[in-house]
Amino acid sequence: MNTGDIAWVLMSSCLIMLMTPAVGLFYGGMVRRKNLLSTIMLSFSVLIVITLQWVLFGYSLSFGPDKGHLIGGLEWFALNGVGEMPHAVYAATIPHMAFMMFQMKFAVITPALISGAFVERVRFSAFLIFMVLWSTLVYDPMAHWMWGEGGWLRNLGALDFAGGTVIHITSGVAALTAALVIRKRKGYGRINYEPYSIVLTLLGSILLWFGWFGFNGGSALAANGVAVHAIITTNVAAAASALTWMIISWRSHRPGVMGVATGTVVGLVAITPACGYVGILPAIIIGIGGALTSYSCILLRNKWNIDETLDVWACHGMAGTWGAIATGIFASKAINPNGADGLMYGNVNLFLVQLASVVVAWVFSAAMTFLIAKAISKTWGLSVGEAEEEVGLDISQHGEEAYASV
Amino acid sequence: MNTGDIAWVLMSSCLIMLMTPAVGLFYGGMVRRKNLLSTIMLSFSVLIVITLQWVLFGYSLSFGPDKGHLIGGLEWFALNGVGEMPHAVYAATIPHMAFMMFQMKFAVITPALISGAFVERVRFSAFLIFMVLWSTLVYDPMAHWMWGEGGWLRNLGALDFAGGTVIHITSGVAALTAALVIRKRKGYGRINYEPYSIVLTLLGSILLWFGWFGFNGGSALAANGVAVHAIITTNVAAAASALTWMIISWRSHRPGVMGVATGTVVGLVAITPACGYVGILPAIIIGIGGALTSYSCILLRNKWNIDETLDVWACHGMAGTWGAIATGIFASKAINPNGADGLMYGNVNLFLVQLASVVVAWVFSAAMTFLIAKAISKTWGLSVGEAEEEVGLDISQHGEEAYASV
Amino acid sequence: MNTGDIAWVLMSSCLIMLMTPAVGLFYGGMVRRKNLLSTIMLSFSVLIVITLQWVLFGYSLSFGPDKGHLIGGLEWFALNGVGEMPHAVYAATIPHMAFMMFQMKFAVITPALISGAFVERVRFSAFLIFMVLWSTLVYDPMAHWMWGEGGWLRNLGALDFAGGTVIHITSGVAALTAALVIRKRKGYGRINYEPYSIVLTLLGSILLWFGWFGFNGGSALAANGVAVHAIITTNVAAAASALTWMIISWRSHRPGVMGVATGTVVGLVAITPACGYVGILPAIIIGIGGALTSYSCILLRNKWNIDETLDVWACHGMAGTWGAIATGIFASKAINPNGADGLMYGNVNLFLVQLASVVVAWVFSAAMTFLIAKAISKTWGLSVGEAEEEVGLDISQHGEEAYASV
Amino acid sequence: MKKIEAIIKEENLDAVKDALEAAGFIGMTVYSVKGRGMGGGITLEWRAGTYKVDFLHKIMLMIVVPESDYQKVVDIIVEICRADVASGAGKIFVSTVDEVIRIRTGERNEAALTGSSRA
């Protein structure tokens, strides 16, 4: 084992931990004041619940001994057998537990991202049920396919450095699907839902950027040149995307702060699958492409008149899709010998595999999310009543208000 | 020396540094707007003042050459003789200075925790005097007994991985004691003191969780399997406690955000003494137990009609007490060979030693705090006048307001 | 290469990344509500734009192959030739890319600091132009002179551990100069511009303190005793300065939170050039001196009636100047063998070299900033119209408001 | 002239504003208030106990119009907000204003309420 690697992976885990509540702040600033706490609480509660799901059985399902290339076994229930000794395949230089911890934070953030589709009218209890089912039935299998020893997408040779497909595509598609199941907010299309606190959203995006260094850099699972490289491409793509968003919104109106914050996150999403495989100029292109993709998709979603409230699909699903495909284009063995060459370097195969993995993630997430959301909707009920929506979820779901002020 | 270990301990020190102002934010959100700044300022000023106390003489008193198992000598005044070379006993693979720095952050946070008992009516100058005396006369000896080379509790074999006893019990008991000395807030029992900003409290608890990884993980003083393990148990206990609190409050009313934020911190406190010694399932039990303990103690404190304003005793003192005892129950050499086996593994001795150390911390902290608080109260005065309380401490003590708004 | 060193430098880069938006929060809390977002946005946009400038050509200009001791060549355009292999001179144990990343964050924060002189009336587009020109024409050469292989100040033997001269003097002097070019805010001298949110400023200063550990500790470019030492002196100087500011303001009025937050930052600035070279007691003296210097300079600036809005000159320029000179006084080879002895240890030479480097930074930054600001002012226009100023920059420049509230 | 103080739901502000604008009533002042009508209160949570908060956020829309127009304004507001049959639809208070002064021009009363002098 290597203490430098351990230090870096531990630190990365800490950084990623911060991201889940940061998603809460990012989203929280975008809703109306009466739903501010409840929006943050959705993310915060994922951190709490999925932490437990993961150590009890989620990790075992995702990374445990492979069953038919489809799922991990329950042999590692309650981390039984997961100890200090490294797991040779997953990360040879750090304790197996460190790898488990690092992956936990990935499992945690994913349902938190989806929460953006539900805000302002979801029943808190329904979201708790949703997240446990979704994490178990969608995230865990998907993580196994892509990253688990024996997983079939991994065997196919699909690349996903830090979760563009597993995390961002699945959550984005899930968000769109869920929005088709849960009812719209009252007055959707008629009322302007003004974001209450752009400062909070900005604070969230700052912490997300900070945490994403752990997300992407930590995915090297060692303190090495790949980790360094991944952090740099991450930073560069975020900047390129934010600048692009700024310019687009300037052309149509003015360079809004909300837009720049969004652009930043979109750039971070787009580079996620690619960060350890592509060079600096491709990273810039990926950032720019992410902004263009997500921006157009927000317009599209608006036109479709779907109340996917905080545009998780456009910002995560579509930027993640673009990133996964771009990985198939720009990946280069010169950057990372453990990766593969992409289309630009004459390798059509990787490109096709990437496309395949994108399609799989889309279809699987959409189908499963629909079933889960529909089932909850029919039995327990997904959304609150109109009176509760009007009073606001902070009071109706949590009995509190964000700010005491007469 | 090992660069990986140094990197991790440095990083942990940075994380813990963040915790002290995070306590300020956590507490700041719970008071009325007119006392918001002053509440944060109590914590912030501890960071400033105890940093200097520590490098000048606090470290020497705590960890300097032992005098009769009771206190360190002043040989290391102004860090004289504390240098780059490792101290073989305290931490063999990192510079002695790094160990000093890491411990500084522990010394700093402890009086900040106590400040919760004083808010909304303490004189700022009185709190400054209090913290210097308390840190010197309570924290430094207690740290020496438990962690200093030659300290008598350490020699007895008491376990306190990251400060459950030294930090949380002493500060919690001190808070309760101080609350018996300082006068109640005007209107206590009659007025509802509505917390001004649950968002700020939540932000504080997020940063505390983040920082606690350094607190507990860094206490391994190396980037090794114990550090990894400590972070995982920390995370798990926090989640278990927060979930428990959510469920309890749901049963009686609704799952409040303030409650979940509190539950999180309580879980972090409870696991602190145990994190490097216990397994995953015990960590869950410790988290649950912490929530149950603190929740009941808040109700109790309310019934006693004591204005221990932000429940430091219930949340730190009692969760810390539970954690210290639970360490005596669940500790296992299989987890950490440098630890000991607890009651569950047939070792009554550790359990008794843990009980003894708890009793010592309670009695010592209560007695000394009473003397210090009483002395300040009789001479300098602990609390502001009623008019100043009514105007609010932000204006009366600091000449400022948290938010400029007509 | 050494994984511990890599882990630490990566982590430090993450910490410093956080500082630039933290400057935004710190400044943002000091302006009126209608300019809050725009103030944060100035810093945030530097992070975005200078990231790209740096990877494209800024790094090459600063650290690329030396041309006549004055500037780096463009050989490293788009990081061409900057790879995983360490650069033997800059940092022998980490990838060259890691050094590049670390330095990027320095380049990014410097123009963000200057933004404090512009707030509440600058055109956003003009600031974007300003920052690109300034970074290219002032920062990059200055960084080359002091830190680039072959740079003439470096060759002279000037010491600047973490950027007191390169970052704080240049930005502070630039701020003063820019304030002489841009018009004053409407009503300057007549209206009280009440800071909108001291809480936000405090949050900014907390994150700055946190990030500064990476800034100063990371400048050792290794996880070694010097890094540890630098963090400790940093912490101590911040505390000493904050305490000094608290006492000064107490004497004249009351210990304000805004003052303590400012004092903290000033202490961090003052120790920056010295942190890896001086002992603990000198660090305390440097902190105290920083507070005294900046405090007096704010009064002076007020008397001069210059609308250098957020006192960047007093807090960064003058504290940086004091720190650079103090380095010439207190530096000691006993602390850092790679440093030099200062005046106190009988070496007049270093003291004179430090003075020289200070003068160079002042003159160069003042002259260049004047040219750049004047040029923009004459052509594009630096400030918004009075109506736009009155409506506020958030709405007029970004089309948004910080908080939605009727 | 009459001062109309309408306490309405936040959600309805935009619609009311637009309707008033369409009818030529541009000038107005709004602010955030909390209030309750004849309904009861809501119990909120504080850590391990509970407390009662019984006010909900509302918008106060204040608009001063010539006497002749006030009924029209009231009707518009009622019309829009009434759609919402649930409780808390709001209340309107009408009182008399003795004098209106437009600061910029010093115009008084009805002249101060019209846009005429602006051109």
Add this chain to the structure above:
Amino acid sequence: MKKIEAIIKEENLDAVKDALEAAGFIGMTVYSVKGRGMGGGITLEWRAGTYKVDFLHKIMLMIVVPESDYQKVVDIIVEICRADVASGAGKIFVSTVDEVIRIRTGERNEAALTGSSRA
């Protein structure tokens, strides 16, 4: 009908509210204001200088009642807030309201102020 505008201390709001409720006055509107009475100001600090802020936070409680009830309401408020002998106990302004409309039902005047139509 009468409009009562009472500017009181934040601390007293709960007690006043409860007392009014007990006396059957449920509907009311409150908002945050800053104000000063005949007292002076407070000097605040800004980095190395000082500035003066002389307003303190108060609560504006606005309640409209039938003419016959207004004296009772005033008395209740004075009674509760007067306990507090320090300065800044507050002030009450009473004025006339010409018309009250309950938006939900369209009821006018006194009918709009009672809960009768709710059942």
Add this chain to the structure above:
Amino acid sequence: MKKIEAIIKEENLDAVKDALEAAGFIGMTVYSVKGRGMGGGITLEWRAGTYKVDFLHKIMLMIVVPESDYQKVVDIIVEICRADVASGAGKIFVSTVDEVIRIRTGERNEAALTGSSRA
């Protein structure tokens, strides 16, 4: 007595306050409002779309004075705020107050508006 409600720019509050203080009008109440006069609105941005917000922050300054003084107060406010020729200089509404009660002393009407009983 007269109630003067002046809606002015934030920037002018200090000057108005000082001028009123100089003329002996100490007691007053202020709060934050948003409003628009006869001017139009402003279009704001939301991610990839836009939305319209047409209110700007203003200060409501409310001051109750004896009938005899009200013209003086109006003049002072107009005087100070008028300097600013741009749009949005503000508006003043004057109405009648039937009764004033100083809570601390129970004094009524004009007595409640003067500082006399304070000594």
